[in-house]
Amino acid sequence: ILNVEQSPQSLHVQEGDSTNFTCSFPSSNFYALHWYRWETAKSPEALFVMTLNGDEKKKGRISATLNTKEGYSYLYIKGSQPEDSATYLCAFLTGANNLFFGTGTRLTVIP
């Protein structure tokens, strides 16, 4: 079992604030890094799949960067809104076809 760490575990921000959180993963045997958003009582929803070192992806106010050499990815949310409240999961794919998830960062945006 590989260690995928996410920090912080939880986060409260005011509406309109920008925020970011971190996913750390082993720097060897890397194939892909996934980010998912999981709202309460809903299914996890894919945000990004990143495969190349230096990748930057953006979807609306959410963006992510990837550094495979040092083993981390950042997720940024610009101008947080209450609807951004969710748990954000990252998952690391190894060459052996195993997808290892972190425990997530639980974001609460206060109106």
Added chain:
Amino acid sequence: ETGVTQTPRHLVMGMTNKKSLKCEQHLGHNAMYWYKQSAKKPLELMFVYSLEERVENNSVPSRFSPECPNSSHLFLHLHTLQPEDSALYLCASSSREGLAGVNEQFFGPGTRLTVL
């Protein structure tokens, strides 16, 4: 609507029962997955099916038995479970090109299982 459905949404069973969880995807995907989420633990990959063949089995106890009769349906057969098997069981699907996990996965809503 995610295109991946799971039934039942909630299940309570005794340790001697036999039950099955069902997953169905309408997205034309060719890979399907079972995950387990226990309280305060990360999502754990249990099984991967690609083109209806099992390609991954992450040391899951034999009391969990998957079945994939076609590319749209996935079952998880449960028998003689233990209370520690109580968890949320999620199904997911994706299109497979090479490694099954490279493409984004689409998740179902999960089955909340309680073993008494």
